[in-house]
Each structure stands twice: as C-alpha cells, then as structure tokens.
Amino acid sequence: MTAIVSLVVALLLLWLALWTVVARDAFVAVAGFVVYGLLLSLVWVRLAGIDVALTEAAIGGGLTGALLLGAVGRLRGTEAAAWSERSGACTRAFAVLLSVSVATVLALCVLTLPEPPPTLAPQAAENLAATGVGNPITGVLLAFRALDTLLEAVVLVIALIGVWSLAPDRFWGGRPGPRYGADPDGILTYLARVLPPIGIVVGLYLFWAGADHPGGKFQSATILAAMWMLVQMAGLSDAPRIDSRWLRAGIVVGPLVFVAVGVLGAWQAGAFLGYPDGWAKPMIVVIELALLPTLVLVLALLLNGAPARSADSPPAPGETSLSARSTRPMPAGGTRQ
C-alpha cells in the first residue's frame, strides 16, 4: 500500500517537473515550481528527513517561489517578444544533448553507488553527545561541518551585495523595490496585522526547537522574513534604507560572530571552529543567535531586490512588482457594485 503511494508521488513529481520545464508561460512555470517544492517536501517527510522537508517547503517552495514571482513580474513586458522567438535547430539539438548527458551522468552516479552507500552517520550519531545538542542535523551543521554553514552565511551576504550592486548610482543608499500601498481596510492589511504575531512566535519556536527537534535558524529565518515582507506588502511599513547602520550591522553580525568563535576555537581548542570541551552548546547557541538576524535580513532584502528609489521618495501606490497581482489598491469605485 505505502509502496503504491510512494510510486504515485514519485510519478507525480516527475510529471510536475516536466510540466514546469515545458510550460511556456513564465507565471505558470513558477506556479508549477512552487507546487513541485511542496510535493518534494512531502517526499522528504516520507524519507524521514523532517529538517530537509521544512527547509524545502520554506526555502525551495516558498522563498524561491516568491523570488521567481518577482522576476516574472519584471519580465512581463518582454514575455511576448520571448514567445515569438524560436531558437534554431542547432541550439535545440545542443540543449537536448546537454540535458540528456547530464541526466545520464547523474543516473550513472546514483546507480553505481556502492551498497550500502558510504556514510558518516554512525560517527556523527556517536559523537553527538559531545556537542550538547539533541538534533543530529544541528550537530552536523554547527559542530562537525560548521565551516560549511559559515561559508553558506557568507555566500548569502555576498549574494545580497551582488543584488545591491545592480542599483543605479542615483539610488545608492535608497530603498529597494517600490513602496507598496494597499487598501487600509482590505484583507491584505488585515492579514498583515493578524499573521505576524503568530508567525514571529512560530519562527522563534522553530529556531529554539532546532537544538533538539527538526527546525533551526534557516527555516525560522524564512518565516520571520516572510512576516516582514507581508507587513511591507500591505504598506504598513516601508523597506529599509540600505545605507542604514543598524541594517548593515545586522547583516554582517552573523558571519563576524561565527568567525570570532572560530578564531577562539583555534586559540582555545587547537582548531579553527573547534569548541573547547563542555563549551560546544553555548558556542552553538551564540552562533545561531548571531546568524538569525543576518539570515532574516538577507532573505527579506533578497526578496526586496536592488534599491530602486531614493530614501525619501513618497509612496507610489500602484507601482508593485513583487506581487502585482495582489497588492495594488482597488481603483476608485471598483469595490462597489
């Protein structure tokens, strides 16, 4: 019975992936991608990878989906031109060849894995007690492979700098994206007032639970960033100026504290990012606490995009790109019938 369910879900996943690739309309493709992410997180639940499932649902489906929707909004003007274009037979043949060979190599790699596959899981589980955390994923991410997590945080900050560097000179130091305006009595504003208190509690709970249960700073940061975006899209608060000091301090605090803890480890424990005996849990908590603001700010600002107006521009309702479909206020008289 469960085998049939797994098979159906796997086939559905393949079909959705194909549908997402084949769809000509960018919006349809993104919708397919989001559903694909949610379905994939169900597959991770079935494989007992709850941490991965949470991350896939939050970042793969949610955050990436929102980023792609923003891109669709920006590309809408050029989409008709892109439709009429047809690439030459040579390009198509090359694309087919390339994707088939990548798929073949990937399939060969998976099929030739030794049985049982090589794993470090027993060692990680054996030494988990030394880290003081109960969730093996958190143990791996912040103790055994802390360097990877540090580099991840640094990559996110660099990505944000890359997005910011797309800003025209005259808007440097300004605010990203359009100023959203929504009907103050509308449902979006209502949602933006009701949901954030719940979302903040859930986000912080996920953050704290990450030590011993599935969860952690990434999933938590995505939820907190989503709450912030909701408040912005309802026009209840503006996007921050990118030259504000607290903002920049919040963005770099995570990697800086992480590196400081690493150097402390080199001095006290004899290895970069080594934790002195008995100090692993407090160090991990310090790093996670410092990474949380970095991740929330970076994820939300990545969604906001490059600075597009000077810091004190007046609100311009109607100019929305991230969710042009939902945040524009109703035209006068449009609500009454």
Next chain:
Amino acid sequence: MSVVLDVFSIVAIVAGLVFFLAGTVGLLRFPDAYTRLHALTKADNLGVALVVTGLLPQMDGVLAALKLVLVWLLVMLSSGAVSQLIARSVRRRECSE
C-alpha cells in the same frame, strides 16, 4: 472505546476527502474564477476541518492536538485571505478591460 474512536476518525477523514474531491472537480469544471474559488474554499475549509477533526483522537497528547487545531485555523485564515485577494485581482482585471 478505541474502536469507536477509530471508526469516528475514518468516517470524518473520508467525509473530508469527499469535500476535497468535490472541490477539485469544481476547480476543474466550473466556468469562471469566482465559482472556481468557491469550490476551492469548500475543500479548504470543510475538507481540512473534517480531516483535522478525524485526526484529533489519534494524536498522543493534548499539545499535539492543539497544534493540529492551530494548523487548521492558520489554513482557514490564509486560504480565506488568499481567495479574497485572487477574487479582487480578477475583478480589477475585468474592470480595466
């Protein structure tokens, strides 16, 4: 007792699935965006409510049951708000055409 609870769970979840099926059929068959939303919200509200009600006796502990109820309330809040937003944007597009 546990047999009664199991039967209750099965009946409630199957009833919820019927609403999901009806909602999906409506989504595929109804002629315009408003009626399709109408079908969808029935699946979201009644379907999820019945599935959650059916699962409640199967949870171990009051806390887990409360979490499930919270999930249901959040689904109701978000699906209600999102369908309003979708209906509004459809309406706006009709107005501008």
